[in-house]
Amino acid sequence: MEESIGMTRNKTAESPLRQAWIRIWGMRALYLMLLPCLIWYFVFKYLPMYGVIISFKDYNFTDGILHSPWADPWYKYFKMFFDSPYFSQLMSNTLLISLYKLVFGMLPSIILAILFHECRVMWLKRWVQTLSYMPHFLSWIIIYGISVAFFSETTGLVNRWITEAGGSSIPFLGSTEWFRSMLVSTEIWKDIGWGAIVYLAAISGIDPTLFEAARVDGASRLRMIWHITLPGIRNVIILLLILKIGSIMDAGFEQIYVFYNPRVYEVGDIIDTWVYRTGLEQMNFSLATTVGLFKSAIGFVLVLGANKLAKRWGGGIW
Amino acid sequence: MRKKNRVMAWTALAMTVALFSGCGGGSNAPKTAEGDASAKTAAGPVDIEAAEISWGTSLPADDFIKKALDEKVGINLKLTLVGDQNDYENQMNVRAASGNLPDLLLATSKAHLQKLAQSGSLLDLTPYLDKLPEYTKFIGDEVLKKGILDGKQYALPKTGQPVSYTYWIRKDWLDNLQLQPPATVDELLEVAKAFTTNDPDKNGKNDTFGLTGTNFQTFDPIFGAYGLTNIFDTSQLYVRDGKVVSTFYQPEMKEVLTTIKSFLDAGVVDPEIVSNKGTMAIDKAFQGKVGIINTEWAQIMKDDKVAVWKGANPKAEWIQLAPPKGPTGIANANSLNIGASSGLWVIPKKLESEPEKLNKVLELLNYVSTTEGNRLVQYGVENTHYTLDGDTVKITDKGRSDASFTWLYQFTGRPETDYLKSKFSNLAAYIDFEANLPRIQTLDGFVTSPPGYNPADANRFIEEEMIKFVYGKAKIDNYGKFLETLEGTFSYKNYLDTAVSQLNELGYGK
Incomplete structure (x- = not known):
């Protein structure tokens, strides 16, 4: 009994996801057209966000974003x-x-x-x-x-x-x-x-x-x-x-x-x-x-x- | 909608590019670069990019200098030109940040050189000087020293003198009012008053002013008349009586401010000097609205400029004025930031791993330093743009009309007097006059700011307060308070102490 309840729960949790997927698949042409836009946003708006860490670093060109030393204290530039x-x-x-x-x-x-x-x-x-x-x-x-x-x-x-x-x-x-x-x-x-x-x-x-x-x-x-x-x-x-x-x-x-x-x-x-x-x-x-x-x-x-x-x-x- | 602001755009750009270079960076970067270089040897001419400030000059469609240089040195030379200094520095800074500097570029001042070198973007050229025999012979040891930073030859300086400004005055206005050219600061004020109120252009209207300029630069010679330098961050520090001093601590500073205030109070100065930008001041002078302006011969006497002001008023006549004398008889036209050279060429560090390219850059610098190559970049192609009579250069009509852009290729400079005499034979007197003006040598270009000192904030405070003093919005008696705030809130004291010890180390004012 208990098992079967658990299984039905799982099913109900899964089915909206699957439903959503079916909906998306149904309109795949539209989503395909949306894709370039999403990629553009990802590449030009989200990826560069990782550069935000230089506000906590003493950024210099030679060391680049990753290897520049951390600012001491971390809020140096805010201060x-x-x-x-x-x-x-x-x-x-x-x-x-x-x-x-x-x-x-x-x-x-x-x-x-x-x-x-x-x-x-x-x-x-x-x-x-x-x-x-x-x-x-x-x-x-x-x-x-x-x-x-x-x-x-x-x-x-x-x-x-x-x-x-x-x-x-x-x-x-x-x-x-x-x-x-x-x-x-x-x-x-x-x-x-x-x-x-x-x-x-x-x-x-x-x-x-x-x-x-x-x-x-x-x-x-x-x-x-x-x-x-x-x-x-x-x-x-x-x-x-x-x-x-x-x-x-x-x-x-x-x-x-x-x-x-x-x-x-x-x-x-x-x-x-x-x-x-x-x-x-x-x-x-x-x-x-x-x-x-x-x-x-x-x-x-x-x-x-x-x-x-x-x-x-x-x-x-x- | 509204565009995102430029700072953010640039920062984002810098970050994006740095991101990609960061990904591909690491140990395999030099290898690929070397691969590129050897690939190019096989392909023929080497691509070389050089960047500098063009001050508005552009290359013609038929660029005969490029053609000649490409052929001689075996390169494909591309000039990257940026119109003004600020834009240029910003572009280069962003390119430095992304590890994408041109193969040869101009550092605009010692300070710029320092920043680029500290960021690790530059190649130390000391070991390569052997490969530059023509260049080193051409510019001489004294000039070569200007390119040394922390004992390393980071830059290859250009010969030639930086421009000097002086007051230019309307001779015809003086004649109309039967006045003599002013020789002292007091006389200058009198003449400026006459220019403002006595209708010097005889048009029956009260529509003229005595003096114009852009911001405090208008008053360079007045500071000079008291033995002081102007308030800008390129001209605050100099040696006086054997010691490094800041112009703000000189006892005469109050007198200078009082004198400038008397000019402004008399209403003889263009009320817009602070908001004049770009060529607005000189445009007013050319339009016949103002009779005195602090500028240089090239801005007034070159043929195209003469055409402008003669066109506006055929009777106009501009002459140079020796810097006016102060109460103690001192006169200085302006200051000369010796930390800033007229041109410092630098080569990015990345060329270390591209010897083929580096060699071609050095070869190019050598070639334009030889007699033959230097003539090419000065005058153009022999027998087309100039002819040789023994050793004397004669410029042809074609040379006069087509070769005005060639200075862009004068990477190592030119023998100044010879050049100007041939090119502007009729203007030699004006050129000599300005070259020989007395000037105070300032040292700001050598100083690195200590941490905690924000030059932008301090400069804003200085500029604002000085404007308040001379426009009567603050009492000059409160000058002490200004210094106190500058020292405290803006940590100028800290900056000055650091600057003095740095300059002492360099051998100034010991």
Whole structure:
């Protein structure tokens, strides 16, 4: 008796696995197509992770990753990062700039997507949409050049208008008061159209009968946006928010490295630019890796937390 | 979405490559390398890769220098060019990390050389000097010494002098305002004031400034006028009165800062000197917005540059200014980081196991040091780009138009005066003027930072505080406090003590 119970248990434990295998086999063509992607992830995202150990080692080129001596104490490079006199400033700069970009960067894209959706003149919509995501493909160097042409204190167009109108010129690019605003606004300019694409796709996925029914009932356009469009893309907004929170420790190295100068270090120096100056320029790869690990750990925790929070409103990713 | 940041990408790249090389590494690596080398002997010309900073110069489609060198030495030479110094160093560091250095590469400074050597990537060339007779004869013993590190010949230096900057000033503006070229720092301030307020370009608009530049480099000669060096990490340490000192501890430092502040307070300096990047400062000078700039002849007087500023304003005329004298009559144009050579060629350690390749690299260096080879890399092909009249070189029109990139192949340098006289015959006076400027020799390039000293943090602090002093955001009376924080929080004291003892050991300031 006892034996037979044990056997049935074993069977029930095995059968879901087998069932899963049968399911996978049934769709083997799809899984085969997925395979290259999985391999890519494994080779380029998971394998290199073993290099993370150099954040606990005194890494040098000759000995390589495996044979470099262990750091003494093991948290040496973490300590070096936390002990930097600029640590707290770097953290707050990174978080603030990220947060500004998150808040002020998402709203305009959503609004733009809704405007596109409401636009009834098709050729205009198409043209404006194409133009709006063009800046996304410009590199930050070019955008910096454009910013200088407009906002330079001596030669910029905007400052020329200001001085001609009788005001005194404003150092948009070289003062602590303006620097973050410049970062956020250039980022918005660059990515507003690109960001709108996802929302626009989400909006076009909303069942059109909802709009028709509302129209029949005499709802105004604003009402429809409020009660149909926005709730319809709520999940996408939450999804993107969670994804972006995961990279909150990346405040945009490429942009800031091009834009900043010693006068605005105070408000513009972020973790990544610091790592660039200390880690790469001084060839201290262990330190650079340590900071990367630290950032990823925080990002990971934040994503998990945000997802849990989102689930309460029924919108988590998983 | 947003791209992952560059640091991470590079680190990841370095790690991935190192990973693969790590897997295949170990004892069998040299064997395979040797196998490769012998295989190549049979195959004909040896592939050789050389890397250096190009400063924006690119190779033409018809690269006649490469063709000639390939033929002469029996190689297939490939130049890897990177536009600017930072990018170049980063690329080489990553390649060093992956054990994939070019066969011949330029170390950008003594510090860079030190880092590469310490990481074990470099070949000690002492035993190979016998194989470089032409090269050693060409550059001489004095220059050869610059390549020695810890008693080992890790680098093969290039001859030639590093560039020197000086103030350049708009002669036509001086004439318009009936002013003399300023000879002292005080006169410089007066002229800068006149350039700012007295409408020197006579266009009826208040749209000019006296002085521009990039960051503190703008003020090199003002530091020099007080016998001090600038605040950068390449120019803080020098010998004064027989002792190694740091520029921050000199009693005149406060005076220098006060003087610079007086320039800024007077509103005669381009307000954007700190945020000027790349060529922004010199562009302003060329556009006729600023009348004085600290730069070098090649940036102003080469034909293509002249075309730019003459094009913007046909009446413009730039002249060199001797460094202005300070209150005690001292004048120095700038500092010369003698730890940094104008070019230090190094060969990676991996070539030890590829003798065929190594020999070809040495042969190449020998060849460009011979009279024949050196002429080739200076001027181009004989009878096409230049003609010989006895020993005098005459450059043809074709040579003038087609051979502007050849310096990339001047691995061992060139006899400077001869070269510049032939190539820029009309500019010899400017070149001599800058070569003979008084300069302070700085030693920072020789120093290895002690553990616990983070140069990046200290440099940021120094730069920020200095900017605060000269822009009046902090009182110069509080300079003592600045030093205290620098010594304590940023352990500059520790760095300085280490630096002094290291430099004493090298024989400086004993």
